[in-house]
Amino acid sequence: MFESRAAVFTDAGHPVSIETLALDVPQPGEVLVRMTSSGVCHSDLHVRDGHWERPGPIVLGHEGAGIVEAVGEGINPELIGRPVALTWYAPCLTCRNCQLGRQWICTGSPALGHAMTDGTTRLTRPDGSPVLSYLSIGTMASRQVVPAAAVVPLPDGVPPEVAALIGCGVSTGVGAVIKTAAVPAGATVAVIGLGGVGLSCVMGAKIAGASRIIVVDVNRQKIELAGELGATHWVHAAKDDPKGVVDGIRAAAGNGGPDFVFEAIGLPETISQAVAALPPGGTACLVGLTRYGQSASFEAFPFVDGGRRIIGSNYGSAVAAVDFPRYAEMYLQGRLPIEKLIDRRLDLAELEDAFDRLRAGQAARQMVVFED
Ligand code: APR
Numbered sequence: 001m002f003e004s005r006a007a008v009f010t011d012a013g014h015p016v017s018i019e020t021l022a023l024d025v026p027q028p029g030e031v032l033v034r035m036t037s038s039g040v041c042h043s044d045l046h047v048r049d050g051h052w053e054r055p056g057p058i059v060l061g062h063e064g065a066g067i068v069e070a071v072g073e074g075i076n077p078e079l080i081g082r083p084v085a086l087t088w089y090a091p092c093l094t095c096r097n098c099q100l101g102r103q104w105i106c107t108g109s110p111a112l113g114h115a116m117t118d119g120t121t122r123l124t125r126p127d128g129s130p131v132l133s134y135l136s137i138g139t140m141a142s143r144q145v146v147p148a149a150a151v152v153p154l155p156d157g158v159p160p161e162v163a164a165l166i167g168c169g170v171s172t173g174v175g176a177v178i179k180t181a182a183v184p185a186g187a188t189v190a191v192i193g194l195g196g197v198g199l200s201c202v203m204g205a206k207i208a209g210a211s212r213i214i215v216v217d218v219n220r221q222k223i224e225l226a227g228e229l230g231a232t233h234w235v236h237a238a239k240d241d242p243k244g245v246v247d248g249i250r251a252a253a254g255n256g257g258p259d260f261v262f263e264a265i266g267l268p269e270t271i272s273q274a275v276a277a278l279p280p281g282g283t284a285c286l287v288g289l290t291r292y293g294q295s296a297s298f299e300a301f302p303f304v305d306g307g308r309r310i311i312g313s314n315y316g317s318a319v320a321a322v323d324f325p326r327y328a329e330m331y332l333q334g335r336l337p338i339e340k341l342i343d344r345r346l347d348l349a350e351l352e353d354a355f356d357r358l359r360a361g362q363a364a365r366q367m368v369v370f371e372d
Pocket residue numbers: 040041042043046172192193194195196197198216217218219222237239264265266267270287288289290358360361362363364
C-alpha cells in the first residue's frame with residue numbers, strides 16, 4: 001500500500017477537497033507513477049463546475065507527467081525510474097477505431113470508465129470506499145496507478161512540466177493544426193481563444209509554416225503571449241460585437257478570410273464566428289469542447305455554396321506513443337517553446353484559486369508541482 005495526496009471532486013459546483021488516499025499496488029498491466037507535474041486544464045474545470053457530469057468521488061487532472069515507481073505483472077521492469085507523460089485516452093488497441101489507427105476516438109478506452117481496464121480503482125478513502133480517477137489517470141495526485149497504455153516514456157532532458165503539457169494541451173492544439181486539419185505551408189490560419197490549447201494551435205501553425213497567424217482573444221495579455229509564439233496578426237475581441245470579430249479576422253487574413261480557423265474555447269458564439277470568418281473553400285476546425293447539449297449555428301446557403309468545411313478535432317488526433325515523443329523532440333530542438341505557456345506554479349492546496357483564474361480567462365497554463 002502507498003499513500004497519495006490528491007484533489008478529489010465529489011459534487012458539481014463544490015470545491016474539490018485535498019485528501020490523503022490509500023493507493024494499492026499496480027495489478028497486471030498497470031503502472032505506478034509518482035507524479036511530478038499536472039496542468040490545470042479547462043476540461044477539469046468543466047467537471048468541477050458541473051458542465052460535464054462525472055461520477056464522484058473522482059481524482060481530477062488529466063494533463064500530467066511523472067516517474068515510474070513500480071510496474072504490475074506483464075510490464076517491462078525497465079520502465080521503473082523512467083520519466084513519462086500520461087495520455088488521458090489510453091487506447092484499447094482492439095476496437096475498430098484503434099485498428100484503423102484512430103486511437104483518439106477509441107471506443108474501448110478504460111478512460112471512459114475513469115478506472116482501470118477491469119473497471120476497478122486502486123484508490124480508497126480511509127473508510128475503504130473507492131475513489132475513481134478522471135480519465136483513468138487522475139493526475140492531480142502525488143501518486144497514481146494507471147493502465148500501462150497511458151504511460152509514454154519521453155526522451156531525456158524534457159522537464160516534467162513540458163512533459164505534462166504534451167499530455168493534453170500541446171497535443172490537442174498542435175495536433176489539431178498539423179494532424180487533424182493538416183494545414184499546408186503558406187496557408188493563412190486564425191485561432192480563436194488563447195488558453196493552453198489555443199496557444200498550442202498557434203505553435204502548430206508556426207510549425208506548419210502558415211503565412212499568417214491571426215489570433216483572437218478578449219484578453220490582451222494572451223494576445224501578447226501569442227505574439228511570442230508566432231502570431232503575426234491579432235484581433236482584440238469584444239464579447240458584444242461578434243460581427244466586428246469576424247470582420248477583423250477577415251481583414252487580417254486577406255483574400256476574403258483565413259484558409260483555416262481553429263476555435264479553441266468551446267462557446268457556441270465563437271464557433272459561429274469561426275464558420276462565419278471562412279472564405280469559400282475554408283475550413284473551420286473545432287477544438288474547444290462545449291458544455292453538453294449545446295448547439296452552434298451558421299448560415300447554411302453560403303456554407304454549401306462556398307464549399308466550406310467544418311471538422312472536429314479530438315485530442316489533436318493523437319497517437320500518444322508516436323506523437324508524444326515527436327513533440328518532445330521538437331521541444332528539445334527549440335521548435336515548440338512549450339515552457340512559454342506556463343504562467344504559474346502552485347501546490348494542490350491552491351487548486352480552487354487556480355480554477356478561479358481559469359474561469360476568469362486570466363490563465364495561460366497553471367501547473368501543479370509535486371514535491372516528494
Ligand atoms: N472571444 C474570444 N476569446 C474568448 C472569449 C470570447 N468570447 N471567451 C473566452 N475567451 C478566451 C479566454 O480569454 C481564454 O484565453 O478563450 C481562452 C480560453 O482558454 P482556457 O479557459 O485556458 O481554456 P483551455 O484550457 O485552453 O481549453 C480550451 O479546449 O480542451 C478544451 O475543454 C477545453 O473547452 C476547453 C477548450
